[in-house]
Amino acid sequence: MTTYGSDIFERVKERFGKAEDDLSGTARSSTTVQHSILVLHFAPGEVAGAVKVLRDEFGFDLFLDVTAVDWPDRDPRFDVVWHFYATRNRVRVRVKTAVTLADPVAPSLTALYGSAGIMERECHDMYGIRFDGNADLRPILLYEGFVGHPLRKDYPKQKEQPLVPYREEAKP
């Protein structure tokens, strides 16, 4: 049985031919281990191929989540972050890619994981990341007519977009 993570992490690193631990984590294409999670950075175009390798060759068969990180002062501004879990080896891997504000497009993984669809919809709601290949990016937590993406740092914290007109007496 694989010891907790270390062996599979080495094999993943070898497979992708990445540099050894780069703890700065800022390089566009790097491999680090943070909190016993293997962290892989890829360019947006490489993500789908790399995840297919992770799934088919290393057994990362469970799509945990996809979310984004907004760095308001950075260009490219967003990190799109995926987490995968290998149920046989009981290890996790985190895949990151950076996308720009002008063109916030990441590849959809719905072809690899059926469960990716709704999580991509949530990420699209909250950060406005478009997932190329996901045909159904309707709002899932937000509602039709909501303007903007509330978890972006420049969304006004207390902005209200009510669905029901407020009562006259309640208006400030």
Added chain:
Amino acid sequence: MNGRVIPIEAAGGSGKSAAFEYLTTRKDELIGWARKFSIFPYPFVTACCAMEFMAVSSSPYDTDRFGAALPRFSPRQADLLMVVGTVTHKQAPILLKVYEQMCEPKWVMAFGVCATSGGFYQNYAAVPGIDRIVPVDVYIPGCPPRPETVIDGIMQLQDKIARSQHLIVNDKF
């Protein structure tokens, strides 16, 4: 019956036995007295305040002492809309629809600080107080409110019902 709230006088003055022969009161107060002890709540329960709602409804605190325990899960049979927990903008149309389906007379209780003002949810999702959508009769603070606070709120609502005008009283009644 609490004689302080509903003034009822025994006929005949002193010296008689304790059995009342007839009572006098105002029709308005009679209706108010009847209504304030038959508050059938509709629990619009959305969040963690539900735990406190269960605690205050069940035997240790027992809101049935105030006639306000038996929940009616049809808004058409309910008198009191108890909004227990955070209401989001996405949920606001449902709250309004439930309120509009309730028959007169009807009252609304904002149970807990989220229903009152949004509480600490000052963000894109939460309605900052349900009084923006429906009129509220009694606000209960706390996160969650103590059962004593809820009971105090129910008693204040009872006072309000007892004091208010009742449309059923007219020249034919």
